[in-house]
Amino acid sequence: MFTETSMATAEAAPRNEPAPTLLRVENLRTVFEKDDGLVHAVNDVSFDVRRGEVLAIVGESGSGKSITAMSLLRLIPSPPGQIIGGQVLFDGQDLLDLSDDAIRQIRGRDISMIFQEPMTSLNPSLRIGRQLAEPLRVHGSVPKGKVRERCLELLRQVRIGDPEKRLDAYPHELSGGMRQRVMIAMGLACLPRLIIADEPTTALDVTVQAQILELLRDITRANQSSMMLITHDLGVVARYADRINVMYAGRIVERGTAHDIFHRPRHPYTVGLMASMPRLDDAIGNRLTPIPGSPPDLSDPPSGCPFHPRCRFAQPRCKQERPPLERLDEEHWKACWVNLDDTH
Amino acid sequence: MTHTDSHTDVTAPLLQVSGLKVHFPLRPGLFGKPAAMVKAVDGVDFTVHHGETLGLVGESGCGKSTTGLAVLRMTPLTEGRIVFDGEDISHPDAATTKRLRRKMQMVYQDPFGALNPRMRVLDIIGEPLRVHRLTRTRTEYRARVMDLLDRVGLKAEMADRYPHEFSGGQRQRIGIARALAAEPSLIICDEPVSALDVSIQAQVINLLEDLQRDLGLTYLFVAHDLAVVRHLCHRIVVMYLGRVVEVADRERLYQAPRHPYTRALLGAIPIADPDPEIQARFNPSVDGEVPSPIDPPPGCPFHPRCPHATELCRREAPRPIDVEDGHSVACHLHDPSRATEMTHPEPSYQEQARNIA
Ligand SMILES: Nc1ncnc2c1ncn2[C@@H]1O[C@H](COP(=O)(O)OP(=O)(O)OP(=O)(O)O)[C@@H](O)[C@H]1O
Ligand SMILES: Nc1ncnc2c1ncn2[C@@H]1O[C@H](COP(=O)(O)OP(=O)(O)OP(=O)(O)O)[C@@H](O)[C@H]1O
Ligand code: SF4
Ligand code: SF4
Ligand SMILES: [Mg+2]
Ligand SMILES: [Mg+2]
Numbered sequence: 001m002f003t004e005t006s007m008a009t010a011e012a013a014p015r016n017e018p019a020p021t022l023l024r025v026e027n028l029r030t031v032f033e034k035d036d037g038l039v040h041a042v043n044d045v046s047f048d049v050r051r052g053e054v055l056a057i058v059g060e061s062g063s064g065k066s067i068t069a070m071s072l073l074r075l076i077p078s079p080p081g082q083i084i085g086g087q088v089l090f091d092g093q094d095l096l097d098l099s100d101d102a103i104r105q106i107r108g109r110d111i112s113m114i115f116q117e118p119m120t121s122l123n124p125s126l127r128i129g130r131q132l133a134e135p136l137r138v139h140g141s142v143p144k145g146k147v148r149e150r151c152l153e154l155l156r157q158v159r160i161g162d163p164e165k166r167l168d169a170y171p172h173e174l175s176g177g178m179r180q181r182v183m184i185a186m187g188l189a190c191l192p193r194l195i196i197a198d199e200p201t202t203a204l205d206v207t208v209q210a211q212i213l214e215l216l217r218d219i220t221r222a223n224q225s226s227m228m229l230i231t232h233d234l235g236v237v238a239r240y241a242d243r244i245n246v247m248y249a250g251r252i253v254e255r256g257t258a259h260d261i262f263h264r265p266r267h268p269y270t271v272g273l274m275a276s277m278p279r280l281d282d283a284i285g286n287r288l289t290p291i292p293g294s295p296p297d298l299s300d301p302p303s304g305c306p307f308h309p310r311c312r313f314a315q316p317r318c319k320q321e322r323p324p325l326e327r328l329d330e331e332h333w334k335a336c337w338v339n340l341d342d343t344h
Numbered sequence: 345m346t347h348t349d350s351h352t353d354v355t356a357p358l359l360q361v362s363g364l365k366v367h368f369p370l371r372p373g374l375f376g377k378p379a380a381m382v383k384a385v386d387g388v389d390f391t392v393h394h395g396e397t398l399g400l401v402g403e404s405g406c407g408k409s410t411t412g413l414a415v416l417r418m419t420p421l422t423e424g425r426i427v428f429d430g431e432d433i434s435h436p437d438a439a440t441t442k443r444l445r446r447k448m449q450m451v452y453q454d455p456f457g458a459l460n461p462r463m464r465v466l467d468i469i470g471e472p473l474r475v476h477r478l479t480r481t482r483t484e485y486r487a488r489v490m491d492l493l494d495r496v497g498l499k500a501e502m503a504d505r506y507p508h509e510f511s512g513g514q515r516q517r518i519g520i521a522r523a524l525a526a527e528p529s530l531i532i533c534d535e536p537v538s539a540l541d542v543s544i545q546a547q548v549i550n551l552l553e554d555l556q557r558d559l560g561l562t563y564l565f566v567a568h569d570l571a572v573v574r575h576l577c578h579r580i581v582v583m584y585l586g587r588v589v590e591v592a593d594r595e596r597l598y599q600a601p602r603h604p605y606t607r608a609l610l611g612a613i614p615i616a617d618p619d620p621e622i623q624a625r626f627n628p629s630v631d632g633e634v635p636s637p638i639d640p641p642p643g644c645p646f647h648p649r650c651p652h653a654t655e656l657c658r659r660e661a662p663r664p665i666d667v668e669d670g671h672s673v674a675c676h677l678h679d680p681s682r683a684t685e686m687t688h689p690e691p692s693y694q695e696q697a698r699n700i701a
Binding site: 159175213214233258262281284286288291 | 403404511512513514541542543544545546547549550553568570571572574575594595598608609610611612613614615616617618619622623626628630631633634
């Protein structure tokens, strides 16, 4: 069995040619200082994002999804937060080593981020046009005389009707769905190679969510960009993700293709998630199987495997030793001492 | 006003809501101009039978919570009639209101905001017992609370702790125990699991199911997650912009939805299975967003987004039509008497989407 560190060698001789790596995260660690000690929000996380793929990060509230994403672009509020280890390799450079100026150049131009709450990320006192033009101006991606034209084109691309009028609108004059489209337009403005979308539709209605996610996926495809999609909605993940990282208590506990994660989950937490979720295609009257207990307190995480207090497969060893993330096959990885099969 | 006991006639519905309207003034009109009204609930009919779970679904702002609050008689009615347990409670007097506060209970979405942070769990759960004087001695009171804690899967020693010491799922259990304390005949659950993580949601869903089975409870279950609703609710009312658009039992609603909005809603839910064959069922067929209830569109409220809309739909609101026993739909397409006015070359969903784009 391979361990995390042998990943590079294994990828040098791929069997069915995964797309080349765009961004590689290695052993990332981010902590927050609190009165009662350190919170290990992101704890030794490694993964890569390939060209043209949609990579999902799923996990419960507080499992470290957003902090992982924000660490990549060094957006961690400090204090109390601090990135204390790891590398984020993009174009052969470590983003964690760049000067503040250099990382600012990358943000919005090469890598852009779309947040959950459009109302808090748009400036309420600036017209939509001004805000949309901002990344174009900062990165000088289009000549001055063409900025307005590009803004209109972006609004059309995210299917906002009457774009001329909308350029002069303030955020509060738009509906929630339209504000989220503006956020997407801003994120796409400079044709980034990677879009990080953190719960981009959680606050929206399901019919609007569908419109926006389809749009986001179609546009990233058309631009040949990659997307890191962060969500706790397993339906969204199943539809849009090529590969999935499952996080628990600040660590990746399972990684695989969408097929691996949904049809052959191998980590007890992932297995538990699948069984606890009501599904539209369940037999009616089916009883759900919840995961007992609740997620751990990250300022006082459990010893050994972080999932052991809730795990029905736990063994004495699980309390003492933390299982490493190990490779099961080409794309499928898990961090668990026990070998599950399809019968669980 | 007479009060009939709930155990006398279980074939009659426990709750009957007819023609319910709840309008809120937006802000006082300037210079005597009439204030704009938010038509939060604008003509809603449904019944809830003893021992069933009725789901109330629809997108944000369609009036689900307002309907719940109107049933609880915590918001005034603009129009309509509510009959609970054989008694008209549309205009309750003080004594009736007091009795209703005991007979109907609410479980809220936000397990963090709903509990008084300065009260011990013992007194949070026990409050309805004190208010309605349901226990006589301190010992009896404590014993009753211990019973309730046990019912909802919490430990007796938790009684003396404060809400902040509990996780989200545990707080929701406390809220449920409190709702059970006064032995209500109807519990209104307003998004009781949507603030919880998936792994915790299932714990609370199972608890609600067990309590219904063991205590014969009746639930009015307000939610927007259609997978949760399908799992828990026997019958479902679909709302759109303050009106009921479809009512059916869960089998028929999910397998053969009739109203264009219900179809759009079900088609837009991403299915948690990456299998291409299953993903092919995904069909987000409507564009645009729900309009404002301040100035709702004339005629059918769904017409600006509906791929089948005709002149008739823009002019006249459809009335609910029984398409089968227990399955009603408010759409002109399903009204045989309007068939001639509904025939027109229909654009496909795809064409429609292209036109809007
Ligand atoms: N500003 C902060 N100060 C202290 N701790 C923080 C701060 N931001 C995040 N954390 C901690 O870091 C951990 C990871 O948080 P993160 O926001 O990444 O979770 P998440 O997986 O995105 O959750 P959600 O699904 O709720 O968005 C949490 O346990 C949280 O308590
Ligand atoms: N007290 C009030 N005053 C004015 N408007 C109100 C009031 N309560 C609700 N509304 C409005 O009435 C409409 C229906 O609100 P309601 O809370 O019933 O919707 P809902 O279906 O429960 O939505 P959600 O899914 O977001 O909880 C909304 O447009 C809301 O803004
Ligand atoms: S390592 Fe042990 S406790 Fe952890 S998930 Fe595997 S079986 Fe469960
Ligand atoms: S009445 Fe007309 S507009 Fe309304 S849902 Fe039916 S077909 Fe569509
Ligand atoms: Mg987050
Ligand atoms: Mg509500």
